[in-house]
Amino acid sequence: MLDNLPRGTICIEDIEIGMTRHLRKTVTDQDIELFGQVSTDRNPVHFDDAYAEDTIFEGRIAHGMLTAGLISAVIGEQLPGHGSIYLGQTLKFLGPVRPGDTVLAEVTVTDIQHAKRRVALDCRCTVGDTVVLKGEAMVLAPSRKFD
Template structure:
């Protein structure tokens, strides 16, 4: 179940420095299995309890890109939203996400180039208030001039 703000579009003309949007989602075993099937990444650290117990994580973890995908959901659905084009993304994984964890993915506007319709977003994912992923996205925002 997703907990988020209304979906839609914020055009470049209406984007402001410091704007923040988020989505929250509990990562389930089903999410991990579906991501493994879609991505073809069937690393046993994600899927096999016995195998994962003997790793540095001492248990199964979600795919890092599954967690990062929640950032994409915020960008594509809320800020800027529908019509946004991803130009680039940096990611740094700080801690594992485990099945059952509630992940809060947040994006915050840190730079705007209205003439080029480019927006830079600070991105972070948190579990229990602790950052598990940080990064920065550059996007091409939609504009009312191109509707």
């Protein structure tokens, strides 16, 4: 399941502090398998039920960077959107995402440096009422001046 706002571009000239965009995605076993293939991260905590039962998570979990990738999707598709360039990202992983969990990934504009086209974003992912990831991103936003 994927629920998000319209995709596209918001140019630096139109970005305002407090703007927020999000997407909602249910993480599937196929998502975990595909991420494992692409990243080559085959840690058994993601793939082996018996192994994962004996970990602090007491069951299989999705890759943390799969969850972080949802933040990247919001930035690259919605805010600022197409033409955005990542300059930096901090992440704190606060809880597991399990197969079948629905993750809400949200970004909110916290600062704008118009002259440099830089936008600071507060980033968070939640499963229900639980924050599972939080961080900050700095991105270079597209501008109409360069069209």
